[in-house]
Amino acid sequence: MLASLILIIILPFFLAAGLYLKSILIINENHLQDLLFSDIWKPAENKFGFAPFIISSLWVSLSAIILAVPVCLLSSIYITQYAKSSVLKLMQPVIDILAGIPSVIFGVWGVLMIVPFSVKAAGWFNIHTTGYNIFSGALVLLVMIIPFILNILIEIFRMIPEELSEASLSLGATKWETIKYILLRKAFPGIVSAFGLGLSRAFGETIAVLMVVGNVIQIPHNIFDPGYPLPALIANNYGEMLSIPKYDSALMLAALILLAVILIFNFASRLLIMRFEKYS
Amino acid sequence: MIKKAEEIFFRILMIISTVAIAAALLLIIFSILYNGLPALSWEMISQIPKGGFYFGKEGGILNAIIGSLYLSVCSTLIALLIGLPVAMYMNVFMIKHRNTLNSVRFILDILWGIPSIVYGAFGFVIMIYFGLKTSLLAGIITVSLFIIPIMVRSMDEVLKTVPSGLLESSLSLGSTKTEISFKIFLRQCIPGIVTAVLLSFGRAIGDAASVLFTTGYTDSIPESLSDPAATLPLAIFFQLSSPVEEVRQRAFASAAVLTFVILLISIAARILSARYNRNKIKF
Numbered sequence: 001m002l003a004s005l006i007l008i009i010i011l012p013f014f015l016a017a018g019l020y021l022k023s024i025l026i027i028n029e030n031h032l033q034d035l036l037f038s039d040i041w042k043p044a045e046n047k048f049g050f051a052p053f054i055i056s057s058l059w060v061s062l063s064a065i066i067l068a069v070p071v072c073l074l075s076s077i078y079i080t081q082y083a084k085s086s087v088l089k090l091m092q093p094v095i096d097i098l099a100g101i102p103s104v105i106f107g108v109w110g111v112l113m114i115v116p117f118s119v120k121a122a123g124w125f126n127i128h129t130t131g132y133n134i135f136s137g138a139l140v141l142l143v144m145i146i147p148f149i150l151n152i153l154i155e156i157f158r159m160i161p162e163e164l165s166e167a168s169l170s171l172g173a174t175k176w177e178t179i180k181y182i183l184l185r186k187a188f189p190g191i192v193s194a195f196g197l198g199l200s201r202a203f204g205e206t207i208a209v210l211m212v213v214g215n216v217i218q219i220p221h222n223i224f225d226p227g228y229p230l231p232a233l234i235a236n237n238y239g240e241m242l243s244i245p246k247y248d249s250a251l252m253l254a255a256l257i258l259l260a261v262i263l264i265f266n267f268a269s270r271l272l273i274m275r276f277e278k279y280s
Numbered sequence: 281m282i283k284k285a286e287e288i289f290f291r292i293l294m295i296i297s298t299v300a301i302a303a304a305l306l307l308i309i310f311s312i313l314y315n316g317l318p319a320l321s322w323e324m325i326s327q328i329p330k331g332g333f334y335f336g337k338e339g340g341i342l343n344a345i346i347g348s349l350y351l352s353v354c355s356t357l358i359a360l361l362i363g364l365p366v367a368m369y370m371n372v373f374m375i376k377h378r379n380t381l382n383s384v385r386f387i388l389d390i391l392w393g394i395p396s397i398v399y400g401a402f403g404f405v406i407m408i409y410f411g412l413k414t415s416l417l418a419g420i421i422t423v424s425l426f427i428i429p430i431m432v433r434s435m436d437e438v439l440k441t442v443p444s445g446l447l448e449s450s451l452s453l454g455s456t457k458t459e460i461s462f463k464i465f466l467r468q469c470i471p472g473i474v475t476a477v478l479l480s481f482g483r484a485i486g487d488a489a490s491v492l493f494t495t496g497y498t499d500s501i502p503e504s505l506s507d508p509a510a511t512l513p514l515a516i517f518f519q520l521s522s523p524v525e526e527v528r529q530r531a532f533a534s535a536a537v538l539t540f541v542i543l544l545i546s547i548a549a550r551i552l553s554a555r556y557n558r559n560k561i562k563f
Contacts, residue, residue, distance in 0.1 A: 001365040001366065001373070011428075018409075019398075071300065072298070075297040097543070098305045102487065111520060112532075150301070174283060176286065205395065206395065231395065231397045233491055238493050267390065274461075
């Protein structure tokens with residue numbers, strides 16, 4: 001038992017070490033600065049600039065989070081504060097099933113419904129697009145991270161002691177004022193960390209985004225440009241990985257960057273949540 | 281008056297967003313089934329791809345269905361073998377060391393948050409290191425690593441709910457901690473543990489990114505651990521990127537199959553956790 005436990009505990013270090021050992025080749029030969037900030041990606045000419053991929057990743061996941069914030073907040077407040085308990089009984093399976101749907105299914109759904117919608121939406125701004133762009137990626141991601149964030153938010157609103165809102169109500173504040181000034185303020189660290197976790201989930205999502213985001217290597221300038229996020233880069237090129245020198249090393253570096261970003265976000269958010277739990 | 285209006289305005293928004301979330305789920309299931317069911321046939325799920333399958337000729341996705349089942353059943357078993365003792369250890373042996381226990385949970389949560397593509401890349405590194413080819417075995421190892429944190433953490437959530445009185449009274453009757461783990465806690469929590477296993481199984485069968493590097497893809501049914509294997513998510517992914525209309529139709533049909541499997545798992549898990557409260561000792 002203890003052995004298995006230790007095995008699991010050191011797994012993250014193994015992950016990082018394994019990826020680092022594989023990517024050290026490219027870090028040694030190209031400057032890390034060039035790798036991270038250059039936008040020229042020509043593996044055959046030994047030029048590996050990750051900027052287009054990192055920026056695409058940021059575009060897709062940040063837009064998804066910005067869309068997710070109002071939806072998740074409003075819905076979780078409704079479920080925990082206003083609605084009867086039967087609504088939660090109804091929504092809990094919805095959230096669980098949505099969270100369990102595999103990402104490739106989300107991708108198929110994205111191709112079926114979101115991509116045509118994206119063409120239409122771009123039409124309103126007089127932009128011509130194939131529909132395979134950042135906007136579609138963000139919408140698909142939005143639906144994927146909603147159940148995840150919603151679950152955490154519901155937990156957090158439940159953890160806030162009842163007496164707080166009772167005190168506020170007895171002082172004459174309305175229900176809405178209590179939510180606005182007491183509940184949201186008290187839950188703020190928890191809310192921030194819920195979205196932090198959502199962001200890191202969005203950052204690492206691969207197949208669903210890959211299927212609708214267009215995969216064009218460029219720095220996107222608006223939301224209807226196609227993009228090429230980091231996970232998609234890794235997933236798309238595994239086949240050619242061994243044919244071009246140092247290509248596999250570059251892809252492992254991409255995985256390492258992904259891991260590092262996600263670990264930082266996760267770490268910060270989880271610490272915030274732990275502190276929140278302690279004080280409420 | 282304005283205050284009231286503000287509250288009503290936001291309440292309406294709240295109801296809209298809650299309904300929208302439920303609608304999104306229905307929309308996903310409906311659009312997959314609507315597009316997938318017409319193309320679904322018995323031939324599709326009972327045959328392996330024949331010549332010209334990828335140009336719309338006959339054949340089916342049996343190779344992917346069997347491959348996915350092999351992969352996810354084996355890795356769920358491995359994860360269970362490692363995960364159950366760990367979860368027990370955390371809740372029976374480590375229960376007094378609050379801080380250590382919390383750090384372990386913290387690490388597990390973080391492991392849960394690492395995306396499957398990173399596990400896939402790591403699996404690839406291990407594969408190269410041990411000189412393995414893309415094979416069922418490499419896939420099983422990778423997927424096991426990926427679902428162990430999920431399984432341990434969700435079992436832990438169930439085991440956490442066992443009242444400490446049960447532990448104390450069994451200890452006072454002279455049972456060892458191992459006996460308590462596997463005779464008392466296990467019995468008390470079995471439906472919850474089965475739910476955790478089903479959840480991990482759903483993850484294992486539905487994940488594409490981690491098997492992309494490691495399991496490979498083939499048109500035949502794998503016969504040994506060192507054969508490459510096709511998986512359902514990858515079958516959907518590859519078929520959907522085909523320009524041939526019939527093949528795309530088959531991707532939708534395969535997606536319907538996968539959705540069906542996932543829904544089945546979900547419903548089974550739900551029924552089991554509903555029974556969870558019936559069989560356990562109440563305090």
